[in-house]
Amino acid sequence: MPIQPVEKIWMDGEFVDWHDAKVHVLTHTLHYGNGVFEGIRAYATDRGAAVFRLTPHIERLFRSAKILGIRIPYTPEQIVEATKATVAINELESCYIRPLVYLGYGEMGLNPTPCPVNVSIATWRWGIYLGAESVNTGVRMMISSWQRHDANAMPPAAKGCGHYINSQMAKVSALNAGYDEAILLSPQGHVSECTGENLFVVSGGRIVTPPTSAGALGGITQDAVRTIAHDLEIPYETGNLLRSDLYTADEAFLSGTAAEVVPIRSVDDREPARSRRSSTRPSRGGSTGTRSGTSMSPSSGDGRGEAADSAAARPAAGPGSDLEARARAAAAADRTPASVEIYDTTLRDGSQLEGISLTVEDKLRIARELDRLGVHYIEGGWPGANPKDDEFFARAAEELRLETARLAVFGSTRRVNGTCEGDAVLANLLAAGTRTVCIVGKCWDYHVTGALRASLDEGIAMAAESVAHLVGAGRRVFFDAEHAFDGYKHNPDYSLAVLAAVAEAGAERLVLCDTNGGTLPHEVYAIVAEIVDALGAPIGVHLHNDTGCGVANALAGVRAGAVQVQGTINGYGERTGNCDLVPIIANLSLKMGVETLPPDRL
Secondary structure, three states: OOOEOOOEEEEOOEEEEHHHOOOOOOOHHHHHOOEEEOOEEEEEEEOEEEEOOHHHHHHHHHHHHHHOOOOOOOOHHHHHHHHHHHHHHOOOOOEEEEEEEEEOOOOOOOOOOOOOEEEEEEEEEOOOOOOOOHHHHOEEEEEOOOOOOOOOOOOOOOOEOOOHHHHHHHHHHHHHOOOOEEEEEOOOOOEEEEOOOEEEEEEOOEEEEOOHHHOOOOOHHHHHHHHHHHHOOOOEEEOOOOHHHHHHOOEEEEEEOOOEEEEEEEEOOEOOOOOOOOOOOOOOOEEEEEOOEEEEEOOOOOOOOOOOOOHHHOOOOOOOOOHHHHHHHHOOOOOOOOEOEEEEOOOOOHHHOOOOOOOHHHHHHHHHHHHHHOOOEEEOOOOOOOHHHHHHHHHHHHHOOOOOOEEEEEEEOOOOOOOOOOOHHHHHHHHOOOOEEEEEEEOOHHHHHHOOOOOHHHHHHHHHHHHHHHHHOOOEEEEEEEOHHHHHHHOHHHHHHHHHHHHHHOOOEEEEEEOOOOOOHHHHHHHHHHHHHHHOOOEEEEEEOOOOOHHHHHHHHHHOOOOEEEEEHHHOOOOOOEOEHHHHHHHHHHHOOOEOOOHHHO
């Protein structure tokens, strides 16, 4: 996640300007990795910024230094006060805090004892570490081939700078394999921890977390989980776990000061029994009182909470409903996420523009350029729809080496009154071989009964069964809800029933499509906000440009809480085109402060 500069950094007892906080290239820690650090968060409260467990973090910093033989030239109390002063001078209501103890310039070689010891404290605004959608959908994990280092090689009780090379190797391997995070095992084969988080399983009503003897760092947030579990009278224990315990757990989740508390959706593509509706999913945007005090659960910045349990949480919608008033009411909360996924569909939607005819060679070249641009997903086409798309996916498997983007395939749900196992469209989607699949389905009751001539129950089943079939085959599924805005205005209960069913079946993004391009920005804002509040699931938007509002509608959707925008480069597409990703990316990143592309690609 990119760093957002602030005004000052504390360095060896003095505040220096952000851009003047520099060290010599021959600084000892830069070469040999011997240093210690902490990661701390401050949250906005009605009494001002509150630092989460500041003193325990600083005490652990000093313990880490003692283990590595580093003598910090300050007391813990002085570093606590310096941390508070750094947050205050930068006027930050919520932020990430990085105290760092490092060996400075003046000596070189493997004997660190003559080196000067320097201390710095930096703060900056930082969003949700594992992504805005992780709290609602959970994260996909893999058991890494990289082991956590042995306790007699690298002391796990020390939060040392060089220790994290091990974590970086595991993290990058997981990301390259299409997962969100990695789990490391100890040399003895026991579960240790994630790359920067402690891990928990829930089994038989008990919470179990690995011990430090398995290589896990004693976590500050881990201890907060223990305290809350004690207060809620949930059995909690520390004990060794095998990888099979992760596969058979009722639930699993992770914690860390950067990551906070996040449910685990799957481990090695095996889902815990209650992963989709985990009771361990944390509450956001408020605080939970326990007998030990207040456990802060800060706002994620995207305004999303738990699913609403009653109709009172969602204003009634229908023909004639006042969407403009509902948009104003929804705008009372800051719903804008910290980051948004860019899903490019130029190779499919864009090629429908009159006058554009892409060869397979064209599509491969454009895919490479989109990857170089830094988009998150590239929709390659609809296999089985034409020989060109079939050839593209066959060649892409051999010729495309994407570094940033993930290739997605597009198709539709099963046929009316058919089965998933015998459906040719679903078979072609699986045969394309991509990890990500986007399928379009209907959530407007009028289209289900009028166009498909099916019952409303069959419309829900078509969508949910298709998603479940693809998820069961190991695919990540995005569901494009066709004519979602028209359908919601006509019958919101049915639209929500379809979306809830596909979310329950495992769809990771519910993408609301303005298929005829006729929705206005205030309508988009109100409807996206209401669906986010009703379902608590990651929402995307896919907007056509028939009324000239495609870009404005995309920005309105993000302001309402959407975490994915689907569109095309230059707005290419059928009729008057799709929403144009170029100004959308620029406006989100440069004017709204929302992370989209990697900063060096903008």
